Amino acid sequence: MAETPFKAEIERVQKEYSEKMTPGAVVYLPGSSVVNKTGSWRVFMPEFNRDKCVRCYLCYIYCPEPAIYLDEENYPVFDYDYCKGCGICANECPTKAITMVRETK
Amino acid sequence: MPIKKVMKANEAAAWAAKLAKPKVIAAFPITPSTLVPEKISEFVADGELDAEFIKVESEHSAISACVGASAAGVRTFTATASQGLALMHEILFIAAGMRLPIVIAVGNRSLSAPINIWNDWQDTISERDTGWLQFYAENNQEALDLILIAYKVAENEKVLLPAMVGFDAFILTHTVEPVEIPDQELVDEFLGEYEPKHAYLDPAKPITQGALGFPAHYMEARYTVWEANENAKDVIDEAFAEFEKKFGRKYQKIEEYRTEDAEIIFVTMGSLAGTVKEYVDSLREKGLKVGAAKITVYRPFPVEEVRELAKKAKVLALLEKNVTFSVGGALFQDFSRALINESEKPKIVDFILGLGGRDVTFKDLDEALAIAQKALNGEAVDEVNWIGLRKEIL
Numbered sequence: 001m002a003e004t005p006f007k008a009e010i011e012r013v014q015k016e017y018s019e020k021m022t023p024g025a026v027v028y029l030p031g032s033s034v035v036n037k038t039g040s041w042r043v044f045m046p047e048f049n050r051d052k053c054v055r056c057y058l059c060y061i062y063c064p065e066p067a068i069y070l071d072e073e074n075y076p077v078f079d080y081d082y083c084k085g086c087g088i089c090a091n092e093c094p095t096k097a098i099t100m101v102r103e104t105k
Numbered sequence: 106m107p108i109k110k111v112m113k114a115n116e117a118a119a120w121a122a123k124l125a126k127p128k129v130i131a132a133f134p135i136t137p138s139t140l141v142p143e144k145i146s147e148f149v150a151d152g153e154l155d156a157e158f159i160k161v162e163s164e165h166s167a168i169s170a171c172v173g174a175s176a177a178g179v180r181t182f183t184a185t186a187s188q189g190l191a192l193m194h195e196i197l198f199i200a201a202g203m204r205l206p207i208v209i210a211v212g213n214r215s216l217s218a219p220i221n222i223w224n225d226w227q228d229t230i231s232e233r234d235t236g237w238l239q240f241y242a243e244n245n246q247e248a249l250d251l252i253l254i255a256y257k258v259a260e261n262e263k264v265l266l267p268a269m270v271g272f273d274a275f276i277l278t279h280t281v282e283p284v285e286i287p288d289q290e291l292v293d294e295f296l297g298e299y300e301p302k303h304a305y306l307d308p309a310k311p312i313t314q315g316a317l318g319f320p321a322h323y324m325e326a327r328y329t330v331w332e333a334n335e336n337a338k339d340v341i342d343e344a345f346a347e348f349e350k351k352f353g354r355k356y357q358k359i360e361e362y363r364t365e366d367a368e369i370i371f372v373t374m375g376s377l378a379g380t381v382k383e384y385v386d387s388l389r390e391k392g393l394k395v396g397a398a399k400i401t402v403y404r405p406f407p408v409e410e411v412r413e414l415a416k417k418a419k420v421l422a423l424l425e426k427n428v429t430f431s432v433g434g435a436l437f438q439d440f441s442r443a444l445i446n447e448s449e450k451p452k453i454v455d456f457i458l459g460l461g462g463r464d465v466t467f468k469d470l471d472e473a474l475a476i477a478q479k480a481l482n483g484e485a486v487d488e489v490n491w492i493g494l495r496k497e498i499l
Contacts, residue, residue: 023265023303023333024204025326027313 010035039067042085044100046078052097059089059098107287107352114248114277117284118184118210118270119144121252123154124292125208127182129174131159131167133189136222137274138212141184164189168196168207175205176314178305180256183207186274187214190228194235200267201236201330203315205304206259207267210252213241213375213426214274215461223462224274225426226375229403230435236330238268238337239404241374245282248272250354251401253292257344260299263336273376275462287352295351334405341402358407359414360399363389367396369477370418372436374400377424377465384470395474400436411443418451422477424470426459433457433489452480458492469493 006029013029022028059076060068067082068089076089090098112120118141122130130149132142148154157174161167164185171181185193190211200207211229215221229239240255242248248270255268272278304314318326338358345356362382364370371381378399388395398414400407415421425434432438437455444450456473459465469492480486 021322021325021329023329024202024314025316025318025322025329026203026303027316028310030311030313032313 006031007035037081038065039079039081039083039085042080042083042103044085044087045080045103046083046085046087046089046098047101048076048078049097049099050075052095054095054097056094058092058094062088062092064088107285107291109283109285111281112245112284113140113279113281114242114245114272115140115184115212115279116144117245117249118252118272119148120284120286121249122182122208122210123148124287124289125180125182125253125256125296126154126293127156127208128179129157129159129171129181130183131161131170131174131181132183132185133161133164133167135164135186135189136212137214137278138184138186138189138210140278141210141212145182145184164192165196168193168200168209171207172196172200172203172205175200175207176203176304176306178299178301178307180260180299181207182210184210184212186212187216187222187228190232190269191216194232197232197235197237197267199315202326203304204265204330204333205267206256206265206299208252208255208259209237209267209269210248211269211271212274212278213271221461222274224276224376225460225462226271227427227460229269229271230427230429232269233404233435236266236334237404238264238266238334238341238402240268240270240402241400242270242272242277243376243378243399243401245272245277245280245284246354247356247401248277249284249286250348250352250356253287253296254341254344254348254356256296256299257348258337258340260296261337261340261344262302264333264340265303266330266333266337271375276376291351295347337405338407338409341405356401357410358400358402359410360401361414361417362397362399364396364398364414364417366394367418368394368481369420369422369474370396370398370414371422371424371470371473371477372398372400372414372440373424374403374436375426377426377459380465381424381470384467387467388474406439406443408443411440412447415440415444415447415451416449420452420454420477420481422473423453423455424465424473425455425457428457428460437489453488454480454486455489456492457489463493465493 067079240251433455
């Protein structure tokens with residue numbers, strides 16, 4: 001995934017926020033979620049088998065985050081920085097190309 | 106020149122809103138405050154008030170619309186009561202946490218069950234932990250004035266907290282009294298235009314409001330609400346002083362009445378204060394050393410003023426139209442907190458009375474006085490007393 005052009009700026013503001021609370025905890029820089037990774041509390045992660053994939057895009061459509069995007073050949077790619085491990089993609093996949101496995105760190 | 110009109114507190118609240126010139130009003134009708142949005146919708150329809158009047162399907166939506174509008178950077182207003190305020194509960198926390206200076210007019214009414222549309226303070230008292238500022242009006246004039254003052258305080262940069270102004274159901278909401286409507290120019294000078302500094306909608310300067318607060322930040326964010334409540338104490342005094350200079354009517358967080366050399370001071374809020382002042386007059390004629398105190402500002406709780414008041418009396422008799430289970434009334438809890446570490450303190454006796462619109466008469470107050478006098482003489486009395494309770498039907 002392409003890096004956000006604001007990444008350095010966002011990290012600077014985030015550091016500022018950790019030192020100074022704003023009224024109403026307002027965040028004055030948009031797009032900060034790019035560096036706020038939300039995949040850290042995942043227990044299960046989707047494991048993808050490219051050979052079984054028929055490129056139906058159901059996983060891509062059903063991902064509630066959306067943490068799945070498509071590569072140049074239109075195969076799904078999982079963004080583990082944002083995937084919360086809900087398992088909806090694996091459940092929807094008609095060819096069982098996606099299986100949920102326990103995350104080990 | 107200010108004009109005098111005879112009106113209900115509901116109309117007075119609508120007039121206050123008109124004078125404050127909010128840009129968005131979202132409200133849902135509920136007894137006894139229905140007339141407030143009705144009157145405002147008239148003002149808007151007649152072109153007397155340039156504002157967006159949003160008709161909503163519930164109070165939850167009304168306050169949500171106000172939060173949205175206030176977050177976009179305009180002055181907003183709504184009115185409600187009782188179950189309506191309770192339905193707003195979760196959004197009340199959000200408004201305070203996001204530091205949005207919304208003002209609500211509340212026709213103080215009891216909460217179900219049983220269904221009861223009449224007056225007590227349980228609705229606003231139940232919202233005392235939301236972070237909102239709370240003002241209580243004794244009469245219709247105060248209902249109008251306190252709404253203007255509420256805006257002044259709420260929008261102060263040191264405060265930035267929403268505020269609710271309570272006025273007693275039917276006793277005020279549906280009773281006509283002469284009310285002085287201040288000049289629009291003076292109100293404009295007093296309030297100024299609301300210029301949002303921290304919460305606004307500007308495509309050129311996008312911001313995120315109401316974002317997720319991780320454990321690393323949540324506690325600090327909550328502390329800023331605490332701090333803003335503390336700051337409000339001085340800001341309220343300043344606003345009262347400026348209001349008096351401009352409009353000639355004096356307000357205090359705790360208004361004392363004949364407390365000089367008083368042994369027993371009755372403490373109350375809202376319209377009951379009027380009854381209690383009359384009662385104190387009648388007792389003074391009999392030579393009894395009794396005074397009264399009215400709490401105009403309930404949140405932030407005027408701890409310092411309570412300590413000053415406590416120095417003047419041997420017994421503080423709290424008259425409350427609300428119940429906090431296992432405690433008594435909410436005032437009893439607040440007074441206990443204010444005085445617990447004082448080396449010398451008066452006895453506090455709590456009275457719960459007038460719930461659900463039951464009249465509070467001199468006879469009821471006599472009952473309270475008898476118990477307060479017992480406490481004064483050093484006799485043992487219950488800390489919490491229900492006055493006018495029909496024990497024979499229990």
